[in-house]
Ligand SMILES: *[C@@H]1O[C@H](CO)[C@@H](O)[C@H](O)[C@H]1NC(C)=O
Ligand SMILES: *[C@@H]1O[C@H](CO)[C@@H](O)[C@H](O)[C@H]1NC(C)=O
Ligand SMILES: *[C@@H]1O[C@H](CO)[C@@H](O)[C@H](O)[C@H]1NC(C)=O
Ligand SMILES: *[C@@H]1O[C@H](CO)[C@@H](O)[C@H](O)[C@H]1NC(C)=O
Ligand SMILES: *[C@@H]1O[C@H](CO)[C@@H](O)[C@H](O)[C@H]1NC(C)=O
Ligand SMILES: *[C@@H]1O[C@H](CO)[C@@H](O)[C@H](O)[C@H]1NC(C)=O
Ligand SMILES: *[C@@H]1O[C@H](CO)[C@@H](O)[C@H](O)[C@H]1NC(C)=O
Ligand SMILES: *[C@@H]1O[C@H](CO)[C@@H](O)[C@H](O)[C@H]1NC(C)=O
Ligand SMILES: *[C@@H]1O[C@H](CO)[C@@H](O)[C@H](O)[C@H]1NC(C)=O
C-alpha cells in the first residue's frame with residue numbers, strides 16, 4: 001500500500017510539469033549549446049555558469065555575448081564576462097541556480113538581487129520543414145521576475161561583439177544598424193570578404209546579425225563605453241559608432257537595452273535573435289551555390305524578420321519535438337538516455353546546412369573538428385540514425401551531392417568516394433582520385449544509407465523506387481566490388497582511421513556482407529531478379545565463412561582481425577542487420593558477443609576496440625541498439641556509462657564522440673554530427689520495411 005501511494009503522488013507531480021520539461025536533463029554538460037544551428041552558427045558555453053564566462057565557438061574561440069540586468073539602479077551580469085575586466089563597473093554577477101537542457105533548448109535560471117532572471121536559448125530543429133531549417137539563426141529569451149513580491153525598476157541589456165564577424169580579431173570589420181516593421185538589427189561583417197574561406201574554422205565572408213524589437217535603445221561603440229553607458233543610465237543613446245576598425249581595436253560592440261519599467265510579477269519574455277549568414281554558402285566544383293534560404297526570402301532582413309516573428313510556431317514545434325524525444329528516450333532507457341539525447345540533437349543537425357533550391361535541396365555536412373572534410377561518407381553514416389528517425393529525406397539530401405560527383409565523371413575508382421572536398425565549404429571533388437580511400441567502408445555505407453532511405457516506413461513507395469532506379473547502376477558496381485573484396489579485407493582504413501590500417505578486419509567484413517544483403521533488397525525493388533538472387537545467396541554464404549574466420553578458438557567472442565589479432569572490436573555494424581531486418585547474423589552469435597562485451601565494461605562504458613582504452617559514443621549506441629535484444633543489461637549499461645561520461649568528463653568541449661573509458665577524458669573530436677548516432681535505439685522503434 002505504501003508503494004502504491006508513492007507512485008500515485010509521483011505521477012500527479014509529473015502531470016503538473018509541462019510536456020517539454022518532463023524528463024529534461026539536469027546533467028552537467030561538458031559544454032552547453034546556446035546558438036547551435038549550422039557549422040558556422042555554433043556558439044556554446046563550456047562552463048558551469050552563464051554569468052561570468054564568455055560563450056565560445058565550438059573550437060573555443062570567444063564569441064563576445066554579454067547580458068546585464070539593472071535592478072533599482074544596480075547592475076548584475078547574467079551572461080558573459082565583462083565583469084572580469086576592470087574597465088566596466090560591474091561588480092555583481094548574477095548567481096546561477098539551475099540549468100535545464102532539452103533537445104532544442106538550454107534554460108538558465110539566475111538570481112540578480114531581488115529579481116530572478118531566466119534565460120532560454122532555443123535553436124530550432126525543424127526536421128519537417130526545410131524552409132525553416134534553412135535559417136541560420138537562433139533565439140534567446142530573457143524573463144525577469146521579482147522574488148520578494150515587491151515592485152522593482154528593471155532594465156535588460158545584451159550585446160554581441162565583432163568577434164561574431166571574424167575569428168581573426170586583427171581584421172577590419174564594418175557594421176550598420178537597420179530597423180523596419182518593429183524590429184532592429186545590428187549587422188557586422190569583415191570589411192574584406194573572402195568567400196568560401198575560413199580562419200580557425202570560422203567563415204571569412206557573410207555577416208553576423210543581432211536583432212530585437214525596436215522599442216529597445218541601441219548603441220555601437222567600444223565594449224567598455226556601450227556597457228558602461230547602460231550601467232550608468234539603464235539605457236543606450238541610439239548612436240552608431242562610425243569609426244570602422246579591427247575587431248580587437250577597442251572591441252566594437254553592438255548593444256540593445258530594454259526598459260521594463262517597474263515590475264512586480266514575471267515580465268513578458270524579451271526576445272533576441274542571433275546568427276551568422278552567407279547568401280552563397282558552399283562552392284560545388286568551383287561554382288558558388290546559394291544558401292537555400294535565399295530562395296524563400298529576397299534578402300537577409302526579410303528572412304530575419306520572418307524568423308523573429310515566427311516565434312510562437314518555433315516554440316510550439318520545439319516543445320513538441322522535445323516532448324517526443326524525451327518521452328521515447330525515457331521509455332527506452334530511462335533518464336540517462338534522455339540526458340544523452342538532450343545534448344545530441346542540436347549538435348547533429350548543426351553539422352549540416354541547406355543549399356540549392358526547394359525542388360532540388362541539398363544538405364551539406366562538415367566533418368567538424370576531425371579534418372573539416374565536406375560530405376564525408378563515413379561521417380554521414382554514423383550520424384544517420386537521427387535522420388532515419390526524424391526524416392529520412394535528409395539522407396537523400398545528403399547523398400545527392402555525392403552521387404552527383406560519382407555519376408558525372410568526377411570520380412573513377414571502383415569503390416565509393418570518401419568525401420567531396422578536403423575542406424568545407426569547398427566541394428572541389430577528387431577527380432584525380434587523390435583522397436583518403438576507405439574502399440569497403442564507404443561503398444557499404446552508401447548502400448546502407450540508400451536502403452535506410454528507401455525502406456524507411458515514412459518514404460513513399462514511388463519515391464523509394466525512383467531513387468533506387470536512378471542510382472542502381474553505381475550501387476550495383478559497389479556491390480560487385482564488395483563481392484570481390486569484402487570477405488577477406490586487405491590492409492586498409494575503416495572509419496576508425498585513428499587506430500590505423502587493419503587487415504582481415506572482421507567488423508569491416510561484416511559491414512560488406514550485410515550491405516550485399518541490403519543491396520539484394522534494392523535489386524528486388526527495381527525488379528532485377530538475377531542480382532536479387534545472386535546477392536542473397538552470396539551474403540548467406542559469406543556470413544557462414546565470416547563466422548568461422550571471426551570466432552575465437554574458445555568460441556567466446558568475435559575477433560578483431562581473423563587470424564591476425566585475437567582481441568575484439570565492437571561489431572557496431574550489426575545495427576544495420578537489425579534496422580534493415582536483414583536477419584543475417586544468427587541469434588546465438590548476438591548472444592555470445594553481447595555476453596563478451598559485458599565482461600569488457602570499463603568505468604565509463606566499453607572500449608570499442610581491445611587495443612585501446614577509448615571508445616566512440618556513436619558505436620557504443622549502435623552496439624547497444626544491435627545487441628540490446630540479445631542482452632538488455634548490456635544496452636542499459638552502455639547507455640549509463642555514456643551518460644556518466646557526459647556528466648564527469650573533465651574535457652569541457654561540445655559533446656566529444658571519442659573518449660577514454662577509464663578517465664572520461666576526451667580524446668579529440670568535438671561538436672561532430674556523429675552524435676546523431678545516439679538516436680540508434682529510437683530508430684529501431686520503426687525498423688525498415690521491405
Ligand atoms: C562604480 O559603482 C560604484 C557603486 O555604484 C560607484 O560608487 C563608483 O563610483 C563607480 N565607479 C565608476 C568608475 O564608475
Ligand atoms: C549592412 O551590413 C551588412 C554587412 O555588414 C551588409 O551585408 C548589408 O547589406 C548592410 N545593410 C545595409 C542596409 O547597409
Ligand atoms: C553615446 O554613447 C556612446 C557609448 O555608448 C558614447 O561614446 C557617445 O559619446 C554617446 N553619445 C552621446 C551623444 O551621448
Ligand atoms: C552606422 O555607421 C556606419 C559607419 O559610419 C554607416 O556606414 C552606417 O550607415 C550607419 N548606420 C546608421 C543606421 O546610422
Ligand atoms: C517592446 O515591443 C515588444 C514587441 O513589439 C513588446 O512585446 C514589448 O512589450 C515591448 N516592450 C516594452 C518595454 O515596451
Ligand atoms: C524561471 O525558472 C525557474 C526554475 O526553472 C522556474 O521555477 C520559474 O517559474 C521560471 N520563471 C519564469 C518567469 O519563467
Ligand atoms: C576548380 O578550380 C581549380 C583551380 O583553378 C582547378 O584546378 C580545377 O580543375 C577546377 N575544378 C573544376 C571541376 O572545374
Ligand atoms: C534547382 O537546382 C537544380 C540542381 O542544381 C537545377 O537543376 C534546377 O534547375 C534548379 N531549379 C530551379 C527552379 O532553379
Ligand atoms: C547475375 O548477376 C551477377 C552479379 O551482378 C553477375 O555476375 C552475373 O553475370 C549475372 N548473371 C546473369 C545471367 O545475368
Ligand SMILES: *[C@@H]1O[C@H](CO)[C@@H](O)[C@H](O)[C@H]1NC(C)=O
Pocket residue numbers: 488562563564
Ligand atoms: C591468415 O588468413 C589469410 C587468409 O586466409 C592467409 O592468407 C594467411 O596466410 C593467414 N595468416 C596466418 C598467420 O595464418
Ligand SMILES: *[C@@H]1O[C@H](CO)[C@@H](O)[C@H](O)[C@H]1NC(C)=O
Pocket residue numbers: 610611612613662
Ligand atoms: C585499460 O585500462 C585498464 C585499467 O586501467 C588496464 O589494466 C589495461 O591495461 C588498459 N588497456 C589498454 C589496452 O590500455
Ligand SMILES: *[C@@H]1O[C@H](CO)[C@@H](O)[C@H](O)[C@H]1NC(C)=O
Pocket residue numbers: 612613614660661662663
Ligand atoms: C585513459 O586514461 C587512463 C587513466 O588516466 C590512462 O592511464 C590511459 O593511458 C588513458 N588511455 C588512453 C587511450 O588515453
